[in-house]
Amino acid sequence: MSITPKQLVTALLSKVKPHAGVTLDASTGKLAPSHYWAVGGMIQPFGEFGALYYSPTGKPDRGALEAHLVAHWDAIQTVGYIGAWYAEGNQELFIDSVYRIPCGCDTLAGTSPASEKFAQQLARKNHQEAICHVCDDLIETETIGLIYEH
Numbered sequence: 001m002s003i004t005p006k007q008l009v010t011a012l013l014s015k016v017k018p019h020a021g022v023t024l025d026a027s028t029g030k031l032a033p034s035h036y037w038a039v040g041g042m043i044q045p046f047g048e049f050g051a052l053y054y055s056p057t058g059k060p061d062r063g064a065l066e067a068h069l070v071a072h073w074d075a076i077q078t079v080g081y082i083g084a085w086y087a088e089g090n091q092e093l094f095i096d097s098v099y100r101i102p103c104g105c106d107t108l109a110g111t112s113p114a115s116e117k118f119a120q121q122l123a124r125k126n127h128q129e130a131i132c133h134v135c136d137d138l139i140e141t142e143t144i145g146l147i148y149e150h
C-alpha cells in the first residue's frame with residue numbers, strides 16, 4: 001500500500017534537519033538509497049523559486065504543503081522522490097520533487113562523468129541552481145552549483 005500525501009508530509013518534516021537535507025522515496029516515504037545525484041524540479045518550473053513548496057521562515061504550513069502534494073501527486077510519483085532542504089542559514093525551507101540519478105560510486109567503474117553531466121542537464125532543464133551528490137563514499141553531501149550564461 002502506498003503512502004498518503006499526509007503521511008509523506010509527516011515523513012519529510014520529521015526527517016529534514018538543518019544542514020542535512022533529505023530525499024525520500026515518494027511512494028513509501030523511506031530514505032532514498034545512497035549513491036545518487038539529487039536533481040530537483042519537474043519538467044516545467046512552477047511555484048516560488050521553481051520549487052514545489054517554499055517556506056521563507058523554515059516553518060511550513062502543513063495543510064498548504066499537503067495540498068501542494070495532493071495537487072501534483074501523479075507527477076511526484078512519476079518523478080519518484082521528494083526532497084526537503086534548508087537554505088540561507090537554515091531560515092528557508094524548500095521542498096521539491098527530486099529525480100534520483102545513480103552516481104556510480106558504488107560500482108567498479110566509479111563515478112561516471114556521464115551521470116554527473118546528465119544530472120546537470122536535467123537540473124538546467126528544470127531551472128535548478130544546484131545538484132546534490134548524496135553518497136556513502138563522501139564525508140558529507142556534495143553540492144555542485146550550476147552557472148547559467150545569459
Ligand SMILES: [Zn+2]
Nearest residue numbers: 035103105135
Ligand atoms: Zn557517489
